[in-house]
Amino acid sequence: MTSSTSSSSLEKPPRSTELAREQAYMDVLHDALGALREEIRSELRTVLRESSGTAQGQVERGAAAERLARKLFTLETAENGLCFGRLDRTDDERLYIGRIGVPGAGPDDDPLLIDWRAPAARPFYTATAAAPQGVRLRRHLHTRDRRVLRVDDELFGDTSAAPDDVQLSGEAALLAALQHGKTGRMHDAVATLQTEQDKIIRSPLAGVMVVQGSPGTGKTVVALHRAAYLLYSHERLQRSGVLVVGPNSVFLEYISQVLPGLGETSVLLSSVGGLYPGLSASAEEPAASAEIKGRLVMADVLDRAVRARQAAVTAPVDALIGGEHIRLSQDFLADAAARATEDGRQHNLARPVFRDILFEELADRLARVIGDIETRFEEVLAGEMDVEALDRAVQEDLASVFGQDAKVYDFRARLPAEFADRKANWLHALPRDPAARRLLDSLWPLLSPEQLLEDLYADPARLAAAAPELGKEERALLVRERGAPWTASDVPLLDEAAELLGYDDRAETEQQAARRAAERDYAQGVLDIARGSRDADGTSDEQLHAADLVTADQLAGWHTQTDLRTVAERAAADRSWVFGHVIVDEAQELSPMTWRLLVRRCPTRSFTVVGDAAQSSDAAGATSWREALEPFFGTRWRLSQLTVNYRTPGEIMEASSQVLKAISPELLPARAVRHGAEPPRCEGTTPEEFPARLAEVAACAARRVAGGRTAVVAPTADLERLAAAVATRIPDVSWGANVDLERDVVVLDVRQAKGLEFDSVIVADPQGMLDSSARGLSDLYVALTRAGRFLQVLHPGPLPDVLSHLAQDFS
Numbered sequence: 130m131t132s133s134t135s136s137s138s139l140e141k142p143p144r145s146t147e148l149a150r151e152q153a154y155m156d157v158l159h160d161a162l163g164a165l166r167e168e169i170r171s172e173l174r175t176v177l178r179e180s181s182g183t184a185q186g187q188v189e190r191g192a193a194a195e196r197l198a199r200k201l202f203t204l205e206t207a208e209n210g211l212c213f214g215r216l217d218r219t220d221d222e223r224l225y226i227g228r229i230g231v232p233g234a235g236p237d238d239d240p241l242l243i244d245w246r247a248p249a250a251r252p253f254y255t256a257t258a259a260a261p262q263g264v265r266l267r268r269h270l271h272t273r274d275r276r277v278l279r280v281d282d283e284l285f286g287d288t289s290a291a292p293d294d295v296q297l298s299g300e301a302a303l304l305a306a307l308q309h310g311k312t313g314r315m316h317d318a319v320a321t322l323q324t325e326q327d328k329i330i331r332s333p334l335a336g337v338m339v340v341q342g343s344p345g346t347g348k349t350v351v352a353l354h355r356a357a358y359l360l361y362s363h364e365r366l367q368r369s370g371v372l373v374v375g376p377n378s379v380f381l382e383y384i385s386q387v388l389p390g391l392g393e394t395s396v397l398l399s400s401v402g403g404l405y406p407g408l409s410a411s412a413e414e415p416a417a418s419a420e421i422k423g424r425l426v427m428a429d430v431l432d433r434a435v436r437a438r439q440a441a442v443t444a445p446v447d448a449l450i451g452g453e454h455i456r457l458s459q460d461f462l463a464d465a466a467a468r469a470t471e472d473g474r475q476h477n478l479a480r481p482v483f484r485d486i487l488f489e490e491l492a493d494r495l496a497r498v499i500g501d502i503e504t505r506f507e508e509v510l511a512g513e514m515d516v517e518a519l520d521r522a523v524q525e526d527l528a529s530v531f532g533q534d535a536k537v538y539d540f541r542a543r544l545p546a547e548f549a550d551r552k553a554n555w556l557h558a559l560p561r562d563p564a565a566r567r568l569l570d571s572l573w574p575l576l577s578p579e580q581l582l583e584d585l586y587a588d589p590a591r592l593a594a595a596a597p598e599l600g601k602e603e604r605a606l607l608v609r610e611r612g613a614p615w616t617a618s619d620v621p622l623l624d625e626a627a628e629l630l631g632y633d634d635r636a637e638t639e640q641q642a643a644r645r646a647a648e649r650d651y652a653q654g655v656l657d658i659a660r661g662s663r664d665a666d667g668t669s670d671e672q673l674h675a676a677d678l679v680t681a682d683q684l685a686g687w688h689t690q691t692d693l694r695t696v697a698e699r700a701a702a703d704r705s706w707v708f709g710h711v712i713v714d715e716a717q718e719l720s721p722m723t724w725r726l727l728v729r730r731c732p733t734r735s736f737t738v739v740g741d742a743a744q745s746s747d748a749a750g751a752t753s754w755r756e757a758l759e760p761f762f763g764t765r766w767r768l769s770q771l772t773v774n775y776r777t778p779g780e781i782m783e784a785s786s787q788v789l790k791a792i793s794p795e796l797l798p799a800r801a802v803r804h805g806a807e808p809p810r811c812e813g814t815t816p817e818e819f820p821a822r823l824a825e826v827a828a829c830a831a832r833r834v835a836g837g838r839t840a841v842v843a844p845t846a847d848l849e850r851l852a853a854a855v856a857t858r859i860p861d862v863s864w865g866a867n868v869d870l871e872r873d874v875v876v877l878d879v880r881q882a883k884g885l886e887f888d889s890v891i892v893a894d895p896q897g898m899l900d901s902s903a904r905g906l907s908d909l910y911v912a913l914t915r916a917g918r919f920l921q922v923l924h925p926g927p928l929p930d931v932l933s934h935l936a937q938d939f940s
């Protein structure tokens with residue numbers, strides 16, 4: 130298929146000599162790698178042994194240790210497949226390309242190995258016969274452990290060669306890589322990245338890069354290698370980290386080894402359900418409610434829900450504080466709320482301000498109580514109150530102010546100074562007064578995002594007030610009991626709520642300060658004992674002691690733990706972490722509320738967005754990139770297309786072509802690299818015989834790809850029943866939330882199968898898939914395009930029209 134650049138007829142040394150030469154070079158490389166590793170290990174040991182008393186020293190030591198540990202990890206993971214390529218340039222320079230760079234022995238020596246991400250390595254991925262970029266020979270080295278097994282060469286000599294329809298670089302190496310049976314885990318493709326992929330991987334960090342490609346075009350490959358490339362070429366990303374968002378935990382497990390395998394630890398892989406620290410939101414929910422939660426209007430709904438918890442009353446509020454009936458008017462409360470939230474102060478941070486305004490008012494009113502007695506006396510004189518009632522009122526008021534024993538009317542209380550004293554006493558007493566605290570909590574509760582959302586979902590009246598844009602039936606879909614598990618579409622709402630509520634960390638800061646003070650006191654005690662023992666053992670005053678050199682603060686600092694977590698681990702635990710770059714895979718699944726969350730995680734809006742609108746099964750997901758991205762990025766995004774399908778042979782892609790047309794007639798399938806696969810098989814059965822027949826078909830498929838991976842993709846609602854049936858024939862089959870992709874046979878629904886691939890795929894009940902979702906066609910398309918070698922369709926009822934072209938032939 131390639132415009133072949135090779136010309137194997139040129140004079141070349143015999144293969145065995147070439148292999149021996151390459152093996153010798155490989156040995157040199159591995160020795161150099163071993164020496165580098167030893168050097169870093171010893172540096173790390175030195176840094177860890179060092180002790181620096183100052184806070185600054187501690188920080189520097191921690192940073193140095195982290196940098197060295199990261200470097201060591203990179204060197205250790207580079208061992209396997211260390212060098213995979215060679216470029217012989219027309220100027221006689223020879224470069225070896227590998228997973229990392231290895232410097233030459235001396236400072237002036239050429240590097241022994243060039244990192245695949247370095248600019249000099251680029252022609253390895255992009256040189257073609259028509260544009261050889263100064264390259265004479267491109268060699269792929271196939272290795273196992275440290276042994277060179279084979280080399281594949283392409284010679285670039287004939288510049289008149291015309292490019293044909295698909296340009297593949299290193300075709301032989303690529304096809305060899307694609308032949309490998311699946312293992313249930315994705316592997317990196319550094320040795321065989323293709324030109325169109327390389328272009329995207331190396332495109333600038335800034336802005337939003339959208340990568341559209343149909344199934345199997347290497348979107349995930351591109352996304353992950355781009356993360357590795359960006360981390361290599363932008364040092365600051367090592368500190369801020371890169372966030373990679375995938376559709377679900379099964380997919381994350383599938384891709385989990387790629388970046389560590391490339392030596393990268395500063396990447397956080399997460400599904401949307403995992404983006405709220407401390408929560409793993411994985412409960413299922415109906416597509417209809419997920420779709421509503423994903424709408425942008427939910428940001429307004431939550432804003433209103435928060436405001437409704439800010440002294441928003443429809444009548445005056447009566448409270449009994451300090452034995453006094455106090456009435457707070459709506460106007461007073463509205464004014465207090467407005468002052469508390471001035472300058473956009475968040476709810477929980479505004480609460481102390483509101484509390485101060487409220488308590489000031491209460492203290493003022495309570496301090497005036499004695500003045501009120503005079504008013505009541507006037508009421509007696511006017512005949513509006515009898516004397517006994519006045520007596521009782523006086524006693525009550527006095528008791529409330531001066532305690533139960535107060536009998537004497539305190540004339541001094543009328544003096545301004547006395548009033549100020551009483552008010553000050555009340556201001557001091559109110560924060561501890563249970564009734565005053567209850568009043569504060571009812572008017573302006575301290576809220577966690579979880580509480581806000583639970584209260585909202587659990588109360589239809591609250592929902593109605595906060596979400597007038599939603600119809601009654603839509604609101605009914607949001608109602609759920611308190612304590613129900615969270616779903617992935619709750620996460621962007623919790624995050625939004627956290628933004629609106631804010632986090633009052635004063636208590637935490639006080640605790641930290643108290644802890645530090647305690648550590649310092651302890652350290653001081655240690656030093657005192659040290660000095661005491663010196664005096665006791667009669668050591669001369671001239672002799673220098675640790676206690677003379679170190680202050681208590683320094684000693685306490687030594688015990689402060691250095692944070693040795695990786696950037697990814699720290700980012701995962703911190704909702705306010707700002708990433709340097711965000712990569713979204715299967716981005717067509719994201720709801721507008723999720724996009725909003727992601728932009729908060731990366732305010733510089735440096736994004737790589739990969740996906741395929743035709744594969745969107747989420748009702749809240751995107752059908753067009755413009756529609757999905759414009760609200761967040763305007764028109765500031767660039768689109769790239771991937772056009773070659775590496776996964777699915779042409780014959781199998783043909784099976785899904787009608788489905789693709791039915792999704793949208795404008796969509797074109799990618800061109801397949803491989804052809805000559807067995808055409809897909811299709812079989813009808815009865816609903817009664819369906820489960821047993823499926824088990825037989827699965828067992829047969831697994832035998833055909835012995836050592837490879839087989840998946841049954843079934844409608845969600847029927848998955849348990851069908852998986853149980855398959856288990857009667859294949860006891861080791863895996864399915865469910867924690868499905869093990871490394872088993873030979875798995876049963877998945879389409880959501881789980883998204884982004885994955887298998888040697889053999891059985892699509893069970895295609896009509897069931899079409900019927901169970903508004904995006905059923907996309908679901909069926911995803912299911913059909915997971916197969917790398919064999920595809921089978923088993924239908925218990927009539928075959929859907931979009932598959933009518935498949936031959937009814939099973940054996």
Ligand SMILES: Nc1ncnc2c1ncn2[C@@H]1O[C@H](COP(=O)(O)OP(=O)(O)OP(=O)(O)O)[C@@H](O)[C@H]1O
Nearest residue numbers: 318321322323344345346347348349350775776884
């Ligand atoms: N340059 C490459 N060299 C070797 N293998 C590759 C290359 N590009 C892609 N592949 C392989 O092709 C298969 C499909 O790649 P990938 O999963 O990235 O596609 P995708 O576009 O994300 O597919 P989908 O949309 O179905 O999720 C994988 O097995 C991947 O390893």
